Amino acid sequence: MFEAGDVLxxxxxxxxxxCEVWIAGGWGIDALVGRVTREHGDLDLLHRVEQEPAVIAALEAAGYAEREGVVPGRPARFVMAGPHGRELDLHPLRFAPDGSALQRLDERGGALSYPAAAFVTGVIDGARVPCLSAAQQVHFHQGYEPRERDLHDMARLREAFGIVTHF
Known part of the structure; x- marks a missing residue:
């Protein structure tokens, strides 16, 4: 499990x-609401694709190693496993001059887009941290059957921001 101190x-x-990174997923939602709301088995991080060698080197020095056989894998994402079974789910982004970004999903041109406004800050354990906006989090929680943790996360965003979610 990832604790707040581990994230920091x-x-x-x-x-x-x-390296510039932004927190997404469950920890990103907790950063937006400013408190830990549930247990987290991993940490989702977005990073600049051109910084990927430095990201990997820094994480390897901290005891992480890339896990093979992750589906979907590159170019969309890769996973690094580290001390005490902690996992980092890493998503490379290519930024445009206007601050927006694309995450390549496959070799056929599939991609996820991130508007410049998607990159905000939140709070974990009293520290300001870079994360994805509530709107971007809601956008990424569409088009699939929600798991219990997805229902929990969207409920936290509705409570904190009064926004509408689709589940």
């Missing part, structure tokens, strides 16, 4: 290596 240590490690 990963962010510090990557920041010291000069």
């Amino acid at each position: 240590r990963v962010l510090e490690t990557l920041g010291e290596a000069g």
Whole structure:
């Protein structure tokens, strides 16, 4: 399990290596609402694709190693497993000059888009952290059958921001 202190240590490690990252997924939602609302088995991080060698090197130095056989895998994402079974789900982004970004999904041109306004800050354990906006989180929680944790996360966003979610 990832605890708040573990998240902040990963962010510090990557920041010291000069890497820009943004928290997504469950920890991203907790950052938006400013408190831990559930247990987290992993940490989703978005990073600049051109910084990927530095991201990998910094995480390897901290005891993480890339896990093979992840589906879907590259170019959309890759997973690094680390100390105490912690997993990082890493998503490379290619940024445009206007601050928007694309995440390649496959070799056929599939991609997810992130408007510049998707990159905001939240709070974990009293520390300001980069994360995805509530609107982007809601957008990414569409088009699939929600799991219990997805229902929980969307309920937290509705409570905190008064926004409408589709489940």
